[in-house]
Amino acid sequence: MAKASDLVKRLLVGRALRSGQLHEQLLPKRIALPVFASDALSSVAYAPQEILVILSLAGVSFYAYSPWIAIAVVVVMLTVVASYRQNVHAYPSGGGDYEVATTNLGANAGLTVASALMVDYVLTVAVSVANGVDYVGATIPFVAQHKPAVAIGIVILLTVVNLRGLRESGAAFAIPTYAFMIAVLGMIAVGGFEVVFLKEELRAPSADFDIVPEQTDLTMFAAAFLVLRAFSTGCAALTGVEAISNGVPAFRKPKSRNAATTLLMMGLIAISMFGGIIALGLASGVKVAEPSVAATDLLRPDGTPVGPGYHQQPIISQVADAVFGGGSLPFVVISGVTALILFLAANTAFNGFPVLGSILAQDRYLPRQLHTRGDRLAFSNGIIILALMACLLLWGFDADVSRLLNLYIVGVFVSFTLSQTGMVIHWTRRLKTEEDLKARHQMHRSRTINFFGAVMTGLVLVVVLLTKFVVGAWIVCIAMPILFLMMKAIRRHYDNVAAELEITEEYDESTLPARNHAIVLVSKIHKPTLRALAYARATRPSTLEAITVGVEGKEARALQEEWERRGIPVPLKMLNSPYREITQPILDYVKTVRRRSPRDVVTVFIPEYVVGHWWEHLLHNQSAFRLKARLLFKPGVMVTSVPWQLHSSDRLRGRPEQYAPGVARRSGGEQVKNR
Template sequence: MSDLSDAAKRLLLGRPVRSDRLGHTLIPKRIALPVFASDALSSVAYAPDEILLTLSLAGASALVISPWVGLAVAFVMLVVVASYRQNVHAYPSGGGDYEVATTNLGPTAGVTVASALLVDYVLTVAVSISSGAQYAATAFPPLRGHEAAFAVGLVILLTVANLRGVKESGTLFAIPVYMFMFAIGAVAIVGAIQFLTGNLAMAESAQLQLLPGSGLNEGVSGLAGFFLILRAFASGCAALTGVEAISNGVPAFKKPKSKNAATTLALLGGISVTMILSILLLARATHVTFADDPMTQLTRNGQPVEATYIQHPVISQISTAVFHDVPWMAVIVSIVTGLILILAANTAFNGFPVLGSILARDGFLPRQLHTRGDRLAFSNGIVTLALAAIALIIAFDAEVTRLIQLYIVGVFVSFTVSQFGMIKHWGRHLRTEADPAERARMMRSRVINTIGFIMTATVLVVVLITKFTHGAWIAILAMAIVFALMQSIHRHYAQVRAELALGADAASARALPSRVHAIVLVSHLHRPTMRALSYARASRPQILEALTVGVDPEDVEALRAQWEELAIPVPLRVLDSPFREITRPVLTYVRSIRRDSPRDLVVVYIPEYVVGHWWEQLLHNQSALRLKGRLLFTPGVVVASVPWQLASTEGQTGLEDPVRGTVPRGY
């Protein structure tokens, strides 16, 4: 069974990688772009949809301003990218926003940012995979109604791919990401040429009429319309998610790390802005009619659309119009769009484990998240992210519209706090820097970060105002829970560290016990018992005795007779147990020894069976497990397990067959 599981693990994850090969897992810019930017690039597939869906509540007239909303989103994107280019140069260690906030604003601010980012990474996976599942259901109708199960399967596939290592998964995912960029670029260029030459076809929904939602009959005029525009802007700002992942992933870049990360950020910003604006402009040019509730808002010739009407995503409608003479190109665009939505989750799979490792190193998350797996990836962090995302997908039934309302709150919390931290960073360094050229560079960077802080803080306020009642409160509550959890973990580690530290009593801690009182627990006289007695005698304690609990008088008499017959040179003590208990009499006796001689060390030897199958464990060692669990809480007591391997354990260690090349010749 062990060999089979090891073979399956090697097949899925590959051979283990030595620690000294960590440098070979670093990735160049051409791989870093699809690895870290897939989330932001994938927003092209749903950010324009969300802008149009929100504006559609005010009717067809509101859709006209969608490019202007997109332009505002693009401006914020460029400002944030410029700001984060300063971050990766100033803090290249991979801590990202968490390190910036902790260093400049204190641990509380750092944990606030970290909790926001952790929640946002989980939401990134849930939203991206759910959106990809929706695209897949559009392309393959049999998947309709099973989107959640399909999304869970996709998360599992991504998990396995990332457990193989960052470089290997990045190479695997690079091709679909570049195919998506090529496909959207082709749509934009061909669509622009057709528009300029007057040959651009209309979208499939152009013939439909869009009715405003209730209470918005006046369009985008008035206070309600203004808030609707703000809400559309907030939804479009989902395009900015993923920008912070590059600052967290700087250690994964090849040298020069900061320069390569900054270049990747610039490429990300330029490509994302171009794509989003192109899609929104083509949506207006092809008269895409997109509704938040198609059944009530869309009409055909004055009548509501038929119940079988399917509202295809914006990119699908545009690509079908642009490539109306080459339909297979539209199919390719839909396929690669679905792929990029799935692969967008890979950004979180690279950002979450690295951030989790840093938080674990600082004592805010369990230490296990700081260890690397066989392939030098942070395996525990990858699995934790996957489980959290799967839980969210199941809870929200993979519905993007419900999940998107929880989105981007966390990332703009981290954006805002990080930019404020960078302002403090430059201010602190300017107080000590004397070189005029360096001071000029720092002042320029501070101006960029100040603009970034103003923009991100404004967007955060807009998001909180417009999305709080639509589900954003759930994300805020999740951040508060994660924040409280990390603080409690940190307090626990600090308390344990204080208890274990050597203080004024260090000298007394080195003192030897007055005596060692060894006790060998005996149930029957067999080979495991004899081995435990031999080990106890070999340790040469000052006092050694065997201990059994008298549950059945006949069994006790038989044990005494066998003990005397074999002339075992260890006294046998029998504890009475009128209520047939085993654990309580042993604990009472051990504690009485400690009470009578507090400076004595009591060592309890427990013979245990080592079994090869899980079901055998259910049949053995239950009394031993209960005893060990209780004795561990008794001060001054050491529990020594004496193993006896049963025949079923043969071949279970995984070390019977030496790895080729590890055994010297001649052995």
């Protein structure tokens, strides 16, 4: 059974890697781009469409604002990319926004960024997978009918792939990511050539449709609010930019330069795809409405509603239809790789969240297990926790993209704003000590870029909060403080434990006990009891006695007689128990011994069975477990288990040691230490 489970693990995760092979997991730029950019690139699959969906609430006439909204989103994206190129050079350790905010704005700002990023990483997985399921569900009814189950299954598959290690997951996801980039950029190039040079008219499947406005006779304030809401939704295209700053350690040397180059490549490709799709969408007359009202508000050319049987194609599919024709091979390829890239977009979070969790654990804000590496040198515990949280979110929100999107991008813009503010302080501090004129010029330029980035992302954050708070963002605004307080509590616990265990000047080793009173617990006379007695005698305690609890008078007298008949050279003390309780009389007796000699130690030896089947644990050692659990809280009392291996335990002899992901390991290959 053990070998079978280990074989399954190896088939899924792969053979364990030595700590010295960590350098083999580092990524070249060609692999790092699909690993860290899949989230940002996949945003073009839905960000342009969401802009049009929000504007459609006021009717097709409001589509005229979409080019200006797209330009604003592109300006913000360029600003963020330029700003984060400064980050990866200044802070290449992988702490990203968390490290920048902590170093320059203080621990509380750093924890705010960390809580925002963790929420956003979980939402990245949930939104990307749910959106991918929507694409597949449009053609496969079974998937549409079981969206949450299919989405959770996809998350589990992504988890297994990521547990195999960063390099393997990157290689697995590189081909579909590059296929998506080539397909979409090719479509934009062909469509742009037809429109600009051939002067052909592109016609999307919905070009002749009309939209019934949900909001009519808007005041200037209401119209501006709607445009701002469309802008905030379109800013989903910026998600994933921060992942590269958190993943710098995963790059090959020179790490900072390779990360900055990859960030620039990602930004230029994402901007080209985003701008091209929305431009071709408008040129081909794409019409999209809110999914919940599309059946009634989307009108055919004859003025009749499309009805509940109509499937509203995503904007990329409609543009592909207009450029290549519906049902053509390029159309099928583009639709397929778009659905695939949405699933793979979650991989950005699977690489960012575990690294961030490791850094937070190293700083004692999260459990230390998150700082350890698994069999494949990935932060396995962080990967599994991310997957569990994303699955809970998908299940709780029924894998509904519209509901999940309302929670999205709040966290990422909190981290953007605080990070860029921290970078301004970083450069200001550096300028106070730097004397080289060339270096000062570069610092002034970097500070200007980061200042502009802080202002831009801060404004976007305000817009996002104003436009999304009521429709779902309030959940994130509650989740972030809860995570913040949880991490503060964990750090306080670790600090208290460290202070309690620290060796101080007042600590005097001479206060250690000079005498050891040994007690062996006896239930009956058999081999485990004799072994425990022999071991206790071998430790040469100051005093040694055996104690048993007399529940049944007849059995107690028989035990006493056999003890004397065998001539066991250890005195046996019988404890009375009129209420047939076993644990409490032993605890009372140990307390009495401690009270007589408060400065001495009492060692309790407990014979235990070692069994080979899980169900045998239910049949043995229950009294021993209860006793140990109670005795561990008694100061000055040591508990020693003396094992006796039953024959059933032979099946486990020679079994290779099993590890949970990251258990009893240290990040970076430290040797296992005694607890």
